[in-house]
Amino acid sequence: MLLFPGIYPKTIFPEVMAKQNDTRQKNSNGLMALVADRSFYVLGVILFMIVWQIAASLKLFGADFSEAFSPLAAILALIEMIKNGELIHHALPSLRRVLVSLSLAVVVALPIGVLVGYFRRIEQLTYVVFQFMRMISPLAWMPIAIIIFGVGDVSVVFLLWLVAIWPLILNTSHGAGRVSPLWVNMAKTMGALDMGILRKVIIPAAVPDMLTGLRLAVGVSWIILVPAEMLGVSDGLGYFILDTRDRFRYDQLMATIMVIGMIGYLLDSANRWLISKFSWKI
Amino acid sequence: MTTESPVLISLRQVSKTYRKNGREFHALRDCSFDVMKNEFLVIVGPTGCGKSTLLNLMAGLDFPTSGTILLEGEPVTGPGADRGVIFQEYALLPWRSVLKNVELGFEFRKNGMNQREREDEAMKYLDMVGLGYAVKKHPGELSGGMKRRASLAMILAIKPVILLMDGAFNALDSKTKMTMHQEITRIWETEKNTVVFVTSDLDEAVKLADRIVVLNRDGSIASVLRNELPRPRLGSAARDLDFHHRFIGFRETVMNVIKKDAGLRTCAIS
Numbered sequence: 001m002l003l004f005p006g007i008y009p010k011t012i013f014p015e016v017m018a019k020q021n022d023t024r025q026k027n028s029n030g031l032m033a034l035v036a037d038r039s040f041y042v043l044g045v046i047l048f049m050i051v052w053q054i055a056a057s058l059k060l061f062g063a064d065f066s067e068a069f070s071p072l073a074a075i076l077a078l079i080e081m082i083k084n085g086e087l088i089h090h091a092l093p094s095l096r097r098v099l100v101s102l103s104l105a106v107v108v109a110l111p112i113g114v115l116v117g118y119f120r121r122i123e124q125l126t127y128v129v130f131q132f133m134r135m136i137s138p139l140a141w142m143p144i145a146i147i148i149f150g151v152g153d154v155s156v157v158f159l160l161w162l163v164a165i166w167p168l169i170l171n172t173s174h175g176a177g178r179v180s181p182l183w184v185n186m187a188k189t190m191g192a193l194d195m196g197i198l199r200k201v202i203i204p205a206a207v208p209d210m211l212t213g214l215r216l217a218v219g220v221s222w223i224i225l226v227p228a229e230m231l232g233v234s235d236g237l238g239y240f241i242l243d244t245r246d247r248f249r250y251d252q253l254m255a256t257i258m259v260i261g262m263i264g265y266l267l268d269s270a271n272r273w274l275i276s277k278f279s280w281k282i
Numbered sequence: 283m284t285t286e287s288p289v290l291i292s293l294r295q296v297s298k299t300y301r302k303n304g305r306e307f308h309a310l311r312d313c314s315f316d317v318m319k320n321e322f323l324v325i326v327g328p329t330g331c332g333k334s335t336l337l338n339l340m341a342g343l344d345f346p347t348s349g350t351i352l353l354e355g356e357p358v359t360g361p362g363a364d365r366g367v368i369f370q371e372y373a374l375l376p377w378r379s380v381l382k383n384v385e386l387g388f389e390f391r392k393n394g395m396n397q398r399e400r401e402d403e404a405m406k407y408l409d410m411v412g413l414g415y416a417v418k419k420h421p422g423e424l425s426g427g428m429k430r431r432a433s434l435a436m437i438l439a440i441k442p443v444i445l446l447m448d449g450a451f452n453a454l455d456s457k458t459k460m461t462m463h464q465e466i467t468r469i470w471e472t473e474k475n476t477v478v479f480v481t482s483d484l485d486e487a488v489k490l491a492d493r494i495v496v497l498n499r500d501g502s503i504a505s506v507l508r509n510e511l512p513r514p515r516l517g518s519a520a521r522d523l524d525f526h527h528r529f530i531g532f533r534e535t536v537m538n539v540i541k542k543d544a545g546l547r548t549c550a551i552s
Contacts, residue, residue: 185343186373190440191363192390200389204377280377281422 068250074258077251090240091259094229097153097236098221098267101160105217109165110210113172118202123173134166138224142231151232159228160221167216175209176202208279215271222264237263290444290476291317291340296349298335298501309335311502312349315495317444317478322470324479324487326536327497327504328544333480334370336497337448340478341367363387366442370449372429374421380432381417384408387440407435411465427458431465438469444476451486463489464516488533489515496536498543505539507532 049071055061056070067073081087116123116130138159145155179202187197229238237260244253298310309332317323317340325333338344339351342361351358353365361367374383384404388395395403408414411431421429430450437445451462467490470477481487487494488509496504511528519525 180373182369182371182373183375185361186367186369187386187390188343188361189341189363189365189367190387190390190437191361196390200386201375204375207377280420 065250069254071254073251074254077249078255078258081252081255086240087259090235090237090256091263093233094225094236094238095263097156097160097229098218098225101157102164102214102217102221104157105161105164105168106214108161109168109213110172113169113210113213114176114198114203114206116169117173117176117179117206118198123177130166130169134170138163139227142228146231153233155231156225156228156233156236159231160224163224164217164221167220168210168213171209171213171216172206175206179205204280208275211271211275211278215268215275218267218271219264222260222267226260288318289316290319290321290354291478292352293340294350294352296336296339296346296351298332298339298344299347308501310339310346311500313497313501313503314349315503315506317476318492320474320476322467322477322479322490322492323495324481324491324493325495325497326481326484326487326540328499328540329482331497331499332501333482333497334448335501337367337446337478337480340444341365341446343367363391363440364443366437366440366445368430368433368437368445368447368450370452372421372433374429374432374436376421379418379420380408380413380424380435381405383421383432384436384439386436404435404439407439408432410438410469411435425458426454427462430454430458430462434466434469438473442475444478445470447477447479449480449482452481452483459486460516466490467514467516484533484536487536488529494536496539504543507536507539 052071056066056072059066061069078087112126116126141159141162142155145158149155149158183201183205184197187201192200225236226238226241229236230242233239237256240256241253244250244256293316294314296310296313297308300307300309313336325336327333335344339346340353340358342358342365374380375386378386381401381404384407385400388400388403405414405417408417411434413428413431413435416424416428421432424432434450447466451459454462463486466477469475477490479487479490488511491509494507494509496507498504509532511525511532513519515525515529520529
């Protein structure tokens, strides 16, 4: 009997494959099997931490800094940051900026995306401009944002908004554009006008694509957040990265990086949950 | 006061030409016939002869290149709720339950029905098609026959004057098809709609039709045949030997019209 059936590599030999499937089925009964199966995700994280710690202990990050760059130091710093409130102080403004810019992006991008997807002429009018704009890194707009909105919150939110609208617009329009003509024709023969078709057929049909767009938008917003918060705001995780550097607190810097990754992961998980909850399947 | 004409839809010299890669393709040539009120009209013909095009023109989803289509004396300018279309591929919205799909037609109209009334009305038609037991299911969970029933209920609920059915029972197994024939005949008899039914299945045509329009392969009308077979034609009635002979006889008549077209074509090529 195989001890950990999942860890053996997939094979191309059918008889071995059948055996692997067999053992998997035998072990797939009950809660224990589920826990055993899912434990591999946790195991991956633990292994990663161990490799990281070993690398730090071997001073692979340089003789002076390896101590501060180790996961143990980062975790201790993290506990310290939680206790003295610094974490909340910087994480909340970051989350607020991302959520505000995402909400503004959704409000603007979804209607545009639906119109672009449904009306061919609007799609033609906007195609080149949108494809052109989406390829520009929002950080390139940074000086312009600062000239227009000044240094501070508004500039950061603007840059995040600018990066979030493209995946939302393009995915929504893709979803609205590939709606089965059969459904549209059916709605027409039932007496629906453009408005009714948009509200009852096109928009609900595009929901899965909107959610995919949202997931991508959250991803890029969270990534752009850190450099955007280096633009002269005085709180936020991006600001805190620079702050820890200036104070030579590399353990806190590592802890902040861990927090950024963790919040990003949680935001993405929330999106995956939304997709699984609100996507229709044929 | 004008006397009510028994003609519901009238087609006069209707032609439809498509352009494909710079070449003209005649889907329909000079088609003229009338659809009478309360009639069950079946259009048959070989695949690709323009049957579906004909139905789309009547539905107002497409427009003829030349000729006129009048609906109760008025030219057809677009789709409308007076003509319910059941497409070859069922058109249920996958994110709505069966009940919500049937309610869709009510939502398009501003007739002030509240949620409760919409539900009751939709249930009436779902019961009519025998799907009252599966109203909470989503289209993905339905079998082929159930999907047809659901789309039928969806269209019946908008109370169309005329039902346009395009190969509606094509992909069903023969037993389900038989049940659906009984259902549609029963509904047509009780609701007193007019049905235009497109199919390439001759048995189906003979079972259902009052009259059969036979299309040639080039998109012209070969013949319009009156089906004199008495109703009911389904279930136990079909087992009567005399009826059976007449059934076969009429099917042969239709078949001969189709064969004549095919034969002519073969001659023309060779």
